Amino acid sequence: MRFFEGYRCGACGFEVEAGSPAGECPACAGPLLCVYDTGAIRRGLPGSARAPKRGGKGVWRFRRLLPDFAEEITLGEGCTPLIPAGRLGETIGMRRLYLKDESANPTGSFKARGMAVAVSRLRALGISTACVPSAGNAGLALAAYGAAALIRCRVFIPSDAPSGVAEECRLYGAEVVSVSGVISDASRALDASVGTDRGGVLSTFREPCRVEGKKTIAFELEDEIEPEWIVFPTGGGTGIVALWKAYRELEAIGALRRPMPRLAVVQAAGCAPLVRAFEEGTDKAKPWKNPATIASGIRVPSSRADMLILKALRESAGAAVSVEDGEIMAAVKEIAGTLGVFSSPEGAAAWAGLKRLVRTEAVSPSARIVIVNTAGGARYRFLLESS
Ligand SMILES: [Zn+2]
Numbered sequence: 001m002r003f004f005e006g007y008r009c010g011a012c013g014f015e016v017e018a019g020s021p022a023g024e025c026p027a028c029a030g031p032l033l034c035v036y037d038t039g040a041i042r043r044g045l046p047g048s049a050r051a052p053k054r055g056g057k058g059v060w061r062f063r064r065l066l067p068d069f070a071e072e073i074t075l076g077e078g079c080t081p082l083i084p085a086g087r088l089g090e091t092i093g094m095r096r097l098y099l100k101d102e103s104a105n106p107t108g109s110f111k112a113r114g115m116a117v118a119v120s121r122l123r124a125l126g127i128s129t130a131c132v133p134s135a136g137n138a139g140l141a142l143a144a145y146g147a148a149a150l151i152r153c154r155v156f157i158p159s160d161a162p163s164g165v166a167e168e169c170r171l172y173g174a175e176v177v178s179v180s181g182v183i184s185d186a187s188r189a190l191d192a193s194v195g196t197d198r199g200g201v202l203s204t205f206r207e208p209c210r211v212e213g214k215k216t217i218a219f220e221l222e223d224e225i226e227p228e229w230i231v232f233p234t235g236g237g238t239g240i241v242a243l244w245k246a247y248r249e250l251e252a253i254g255a256l257r258r259p260m261p262r263l264a265v266v267q268a269a270g271c272a273p274l275v276r277a278f279e280e281g282t283d284k285a286k287p288w289k290n291p292a293t294i295a296s297g298i299r300v301p302s303s304r305a306d307m308l309i310l311k312a313l314r315e316s317a318g319a320a321v322s323v324e325d326g327e328i329m330a331a332v333k334e335i336a337g338t339l340g341v342f343s344s345p346e347g348a349a350a351w352a353g354l355k356r357l358v359r360t361e362a363v364s365p366s367a368r369i370v371i372v373n374t375a376g377g378a379r380y381r382f383l384l385e386s387s
Pocket residue numbers: 009010011012013014025026027028029030
């Protein structure tokens with residue numbers, strides 16, 4: 001059974017057919033989102049996003065709510081551990097706290113889920129070269145999945161990226177383009193390089209399938225514990241949009257019999273455009289000037305999907321909070337010493353942010369709460385030396 005119907009622009013609603021190579025909306029350049037025949041799923045096999053017949057593991061087990069490709073590229077992404085974190089939570093009166101450890105994915109981060117699906121789409125479209133701007137994890141994931149799919153990759157890395165990223169991308173056979181500046185400078189360099197040939201561009205919200213892969217975090221969490229809050233470190237915002245889209249789809253197929261979980265965005269105090277917009281009550285987020293934080297994965301001054309992220313927060317009765325770098329480093333140590341998980345600074349920001357949200361009574365400590373550690377900490381050991 002095929003349920004994937006095509007794409008719809010998240011900004012203006014323009015529809016694009018399923019076989020199109022378009023990465024963004026042809027009418028307004030907004031983010032394209034995948035659309036499914038949720039009514040057919042609901043009538044046929046209600047109850048879950050999983051595909052009971054064809055099975056499979058990890059991300060592809062949820063193929064009823066993924067685009068269908070003849071070839072599903074996989075390195076074993078998904079099915080990451082959900083670690084009970086009561087000992088961490090009890091320091092602020094929380095008993096039902098869990099950490100979703102995305103560092104168990106191939107290349108060590110949640111980006112693997114999205115790249116598995118995005119690279120499978122490129123294969124289906126017959127596109128042989130892919131590129132992405134990245135300060136780390138997205139570039140590494142693309143390089144690895146590109147190697148697996150025999151797709152040539154170009155990764156545009158800003159000069160403020162952690163050392164070692166470029167070397168590891170090259171190890172997978174990717175070409176590395178070093179760009180002076182931050183992630184938005186790398187993005188501009190990529191645009192200038194590809195010109196009008198945008199077929200292989202996998203930048204955040206400039207292709208529709210990275211969100212689809214990341215939706216499976218929500219599907220797994222729903223199978224596991226039905227969370228009441230999900231706290232997510234947020235830069236470009238594919239993660240938070242993916243969670244929101246996943247839960248909207250679970251509602252549509254009749255698999256969610258309670259309100260969707262409340263979603264919380266955590267940003268760094270030195271780069272918090274979405275938190276500022278949420279607090280000001282605006283629909284869009286102004287770009288952040290001079291972004292500065294040790295957490296390079298969330299050092300993202302603007303998102304192309306700011307409207308969708310803010311919508312996700314408001315529709316889920318969610319929250320947004322920013323944390324200082326000092327709180328992030330303290331949280332890295334606290335998570336490691338309490339749970340035995342060496343988290344990325346971004347994942348640690350989620351815990352630091354949750355503590356603030358509980359202190360300000362935005363989140364009740366009695367709720368069933370998940371913090372998402374988006375990547376492992378080993379690549380960021382250099383931060384420990386300077387703290
Ligand atoms: Zn549009």
